[in-house]
Amino acid sequence: MQRALSLARYLPDCEFDVHILKATNAGGPVMDPGLMRSVPSSVTIHEAFTPEIPFALRQKIWSKLTSGKANPSGSGSRPTRRGPKAIVAATAKRILCPEPEILWVPFAVRKAKQIIRRHGIEYLMVTVPPFSALVAGYTLKRQFPQLKLISDFRDEWLSFYLKDFEFQNSEHTRRRAEAIESDAVRASDLVVAVTESSRDEIRRRYPQVPDERFAVVPNGYDPFAFAEFRPKPNPLARMVVTHVGTVYKTATPRFYFAALDRLPEPVTGQIETRFIGRISDGERVQLEQQKSNVQILGFMPQAEALKTMETTDYLLLTMTNEISMPGKMFEYLASGKPILAITPKGSEVDRILQETGAGISAPPDDPAAIEAMLNRAFDAWEKKFPIVRRIEDRVRRYERGRLAQEYAGLMVNLA
Numbered sequence: 001m002q003r004a005l006s007l008a009r010y011l012p013d014c015e016f017d018v019h020i021l022k023a024t025n026a027g028g029p030v031m032d033p034g035l036m037r038s039v040p041s042s043v044t045i046h047e048a049f050t051p052e053i054p055f056a057l058r059q060k061i062w063s064k065l066t067s068g069k070a071n072p073s074g075s076g077s078r079p080t081r082r083g084p085k086a087i088v089a090a091t092a093k094r095i096l097c098p099e100p101e102i103l104w105v106p107f108a109v110r111k112a113k114q115i116i117r118r119h120g121i122e123y124l125m126v127t128v129p130p131f132s133a134l135v136a137g138y139t140l141k142r143q144f145p146q147l148k149l150i151s152d153f154r155d156e157w158l159s160f161y162l163k164d165f166e167f168q169n170s171e172h173t174r175r176r177a178e179a180i181e182s183d184a185v186r187a188s189d190l191v192v193a194v195t196e197s198s199r200d201e202i203r204r205r206y207p208q209v210p211d212e213r214f215a216v217v218p219n220g221y222d223p224f225a226f227a228e229f230r231p232k233p234n235p236l237a238r239m240v241v242t243h244v245g246t247v248y249k250t251a252t253p254r255f256y257f258a259a260l261d262r263l264p265e266p267v268t269g270q271i272e273t274r275f276i277g278r279i280s281d282g283e284r285v286q287l288e289q290q291k292s293n294v295q296i297l298g299f300m301p302q303a304e305a306l307k308t309m310e311t312t313d314y315l316l317l318t319m320t321n322e323i324s325m326p327g328k329m330f331e332y333l334a335s336g337k338p339i340l341a342i343t344p345k346g347s348e349v350d351r352i353l354q355e356t357g358a359g360i361s362a363p364p365d366d367p368a369a370i371e372a373m374l375n376r377a378f379d380a381w382e383k384k385f386p387i388v389r390r391i392e393d394r395v396r397r398y399e400r401g402r403l404a405q406e407y408a409g410l411m412v413n414l415a
């Protein structure tokens with residue numbers, strides 16, 4: 001959500017009066033209250049109740065409902081009926097379709113109607129995920145046709161989230177998601193994606209919608225957050241590689257570790273890998289069983305995470321989805337630390353690295369290339385020479401103040 005926070009910070013400089021509507025008790029996986037310091041006092045924050053249960057409790061309940069096999073099989077055995085847990089899980093997925101945040105929509109719509117009338121709102125920006133917020137967006141557009149509706153996709157829904165996240169991975173959810181996205185795109189005055197690939201993917205599904213309704217405004221980094229960031233040499237007698245952000249299926253470090261394990265013992269013994277952030281249950285087991293030096297530091301507020309990044313040698317990024325661009329990519333750019341990326345050749349992540357010179361990459365399906373990348377990084381660390389030559393003016397293109405000005409220009413042109 002740092003994109004939304006940065007827009008709230010910089011759009012007032014573009015002569016916009018900004019109002020934010022957020023959930024009173026949103027069930028997010030982590031909390032970082034310090035980020036709110038970046039929101040200027042001129043921004044008005046409104047809240048609407050949501051009946052969501054806390055994220056940790058939600059995950060625990062879902063884990064219990066989906067554990068075990070509903071239909072054990074054996075030689076010649078007939079499939080058994082679905083057990084009670086499987087029935088409850090299926091029912092929950094239908095009620096909370098396409099995602100649990102759908103529960104907030106009626107409360108958000110009711111509150112938003114009050115805000116629109118009271119403050120004369122002209123532009124309504126809905127930034128997703130959570131994607132169910134799109135329902136609130138097109139519902140309000142129908143009731144207030146004069147509103148300029150901007151649907152801002154920070155991630156691609158139908159070819160990324162639905163494929164890679166278990167709760168959304170069902171035919172029923174896909175049909176509902178397709179209907180929601182279709183209604184949102186058709187109702188929107190502007191559909192904004194963070195990468196050209198994502199924009200093209202969404203655009204392809206709606207050939208009858210005019211081209212001028214689709215735009216790209218990349219994610220970026222906020223220089224304000226890095227005002228006190230001071231890159232320092234690593235004081236340890238070993239190379240430190242740091243991964244910041246959530247570890248999950250498409251951001252798995254398993255390709256990195258497979259290559260690391262193939263390096264000669266004298267090399268692997270001098271490499272320490274740190275993980276800052278949330279780790280999904282499916283990936284945690286592998287990290288905890290790694291023989292190499294792994295430090296699991298857990299979630300940290302942004303300021304604390306940046307302080308830890310100051311002395312790392314390299315920043316690790318894995319993104320196996322070609323069109324997705326993780327937000328941490330831009331914080332990595334802002335840090336000035338060289339990036340080691342495992343991503344398909346020609347992917348959005350690879351394109352940014354080629355454009356900025358901020359790091360090197362290797363494809364996840366090419367173990368030899370990943371091993372060569374690690375050897376190159378280790379050799380550079382050992383000999384104390386830079387592994388990349390950044391092109392600073394191209395990095396600065398992703399400052400969020402500049403991107404907010406681009407966004408403001410698109411919005412003004414809708415009038």
